[in-house]
Amino acid sequence: MSSDRKLSFETQVTHTGRAGKRVHGFVNPPVHRGSTVLYPTMAERRGGFSHRLEQKLTYGLSGNPTHYALEDVIAEIEGGTRCQIVSSGLAAVTTPLLAYLKAGDHCLVPDSAYGPTRTFCDTMLKRLGITTTYYRPEIDEAGIAALIQPNTTVVYTESPGSHTFEVQDIPALARAAHARGAKVLMDNTWGIHFFQPFKHGVDASLQALTKYVVGHSDVLLGSITTATAEDWERVRNTALALGQYASSDDCWLALRGVRTMAVRLEHQMQAGIEVAKWFAGRPEVDKVLHPALPGAPGHALWKRDFTGACSLFGVAFKPRYKAEATHAMVEALELFGIGASWGGYESLALPTTGFVTRTASPPIAEGPVVRFHIGLESTADLIADLERGLEVLRRHGG
Numbered sequence: 525m526s527s528d529r530k531l532s533f534e535t536q537v538t539h540t541g542r543a544g545k546r547v548h549g550f551v552n553p554p555v556h557r558g559s560t561v562l563y564p565t566m567a568e569r570r571g572g573f574s575h576r577l578e579q580k581l582t583y584g585l586s587g588n589p590t591h592y593a594l595e596d597v598i599a600e601i602e603g604g605t606r607c608q609i610v611s612s613g614l615a616a617v618t619t620p621l622l623a624y625l626k627a628g629d630h631c632l633v634p635d636s637a638y639g640p641t642r643t644f645c646d647t648m649l650k651r652l653g654i655t656t657t658y659y660r661p662e663i664d665e666a667g668i669a670a671l672i673q674p675n676t677t678v679v680y681t682e683s684p685g686s687h688t689f690e691v692q693d694i695p696a697l698a699r700a701a702h703a704r705g706a707k708v709l710m711d712n713t714w715g716i717h718f719f720q721p722f723k724h725g726v727d728a729s730l731q732a733l734t735k736y737v738v739g740h741s742d743v744l745l746g747s748i749t750t751a752t753a754e755d756w757e758r759v760r761n762t763a764l765a766l767g768q769y770a771s772s773d774d775c776w777l778a779l780r781g782v783r784t785m786a787v788r789l790e791h792q793m794q795a796g797i798e799v800a801k802w803f804a805g806r807p808e809v810d811k812v813l814h815p816a817l818p819g820a821p822g823h824a825l826w827k828r829d830f831t832g833a834c835s836l837f838g839v840a841f842k843p844r845y846k847a848e849a850t851h852a853m854v855e856a857l858e859l860f861g862i863g864a865s866w867g868g869y870e871s872l873a874l875p876t877t878g879f880v881t882r883t884a885s886p887p888i889a890e891g892p893v894v895r896f897h898i899g900l901e902s903t904a905d906l907i908a909d910l911e912r913g914l915e916v917l918r919r920h921g922g
């Protein structure tokens with residue numbers, strides 16, 4: 525673009541990372557597949573071919589133009605400097621943790637963190653001599669400052685938590701961390717572009733592109749975007765040292781997903797809010813864990829820091845219902861699948877009580893919790909299905 529005006533999200537996902545004039549006028553970049561990169565001369569081998577000056581093509585593992593196209597669009601929608609694509613959302617969690625932590629360091633992780641993040645800290649990081657302290661996700665600036673030790677190099681965040689939906693005060697946590705020399709990492713999979721991590725003090729933002737970016741429940745992929753070129757270098761070197769690689773075909777599918785993401789997200793945000801509001805009016809429901817709903821936990825912070833919401837939220841049922849009754853309810857649903865992951869075009873319902881570990885804070889609700897992901901079906905059909913499900917819940921007690 526010739527003007528300095530920042531492009532809107534809809535325009536970014538339509539234009540960034542396209543083929544430009546490079547491939548004979550075709551709109552999309554092709555799938556580049558390859559390990560070996562051939563050089564006509566030794567001098568060129570020393571220099572490397574380049575897509576952008578600083579992106580050298582040396583060997584398949586270090587990426588090719590299909591990867592770079594996806595990296596460009598993710599960096600742009602998150603407002604970061606550079607992005608590194610890795611093989612899965614979980615690899616996007618573990619790679620920056622390994623980039624910023626070394627033996628003897630200490631890491632702070634919210635109690636709401638994605639389960640396998642916790643497992644990684646409790647097993648792999650522990651084995652490497654790195655200690656983890658879990659903290660209450662809603663902790664304030666003074667609270668986190670008190671937990672930071674001289675060897676704390678990472679304050680990890682995930683907001684909202686993908687099972688319990690607490691919204692974190694990221695600017696406050698970043699102030700405390702930076703004042704004490706620690707880096708702020710964030711799992712921004714829920715926020716996608718609705719939360720601009722680098723405007724709020726995050727140093728490295730990761731996403732499971734598996735969710736809304738891919739959008740069709742058929743690819744696993746992760747991204748790490750950084751605030752600065754130095755941070756990117758650090759993350760990239762770690763990714764390369766670990767042999768992290770994402771298939772070009774998967775990156776191409778993610779690029780295809782990106783092009784329709786703005787319309788999918790808009791639809792799914794509205795549909796999610798409509799279904800969440802419907803739940804909030806039901807007598808079987810204790811509380812709805814959807815940060816965009818006025819009165820829901822974390823709503824004030826969401827309103828301050830986010831420009832929208834994805835379609836993943838939780839519903840806590842009245843304590844008189846047993847977890848088993850919610851199992852019977854989800855089994856009775858016809859349009860909702862029972863399954864992990866989210867961000868695809870299809871709706872999901874997943875009972876989470878008994879499957880979520882917390883060590884620094886009390887359970888999020890007294891009664892059983894079910895996580896819902898709202899897809900692209902009609903909300904009238906989904907609500908009719910949920911009506912049937914609630915009948916089954918009532919029949920199973922309470």
Ligand SMILES: Cc1ncc(COP(=O)(O)O)c(C=O)c1O
Pocket residue numbers: 612613614615617638686711713714731732733734744745746864865866
């Ligand atoms: C919040 C969050 N982060 C990371 C991941 C990991 O993503 P992937 O399944 O691509 O490894 C998930 C997956 O469910 C997630 O929910």
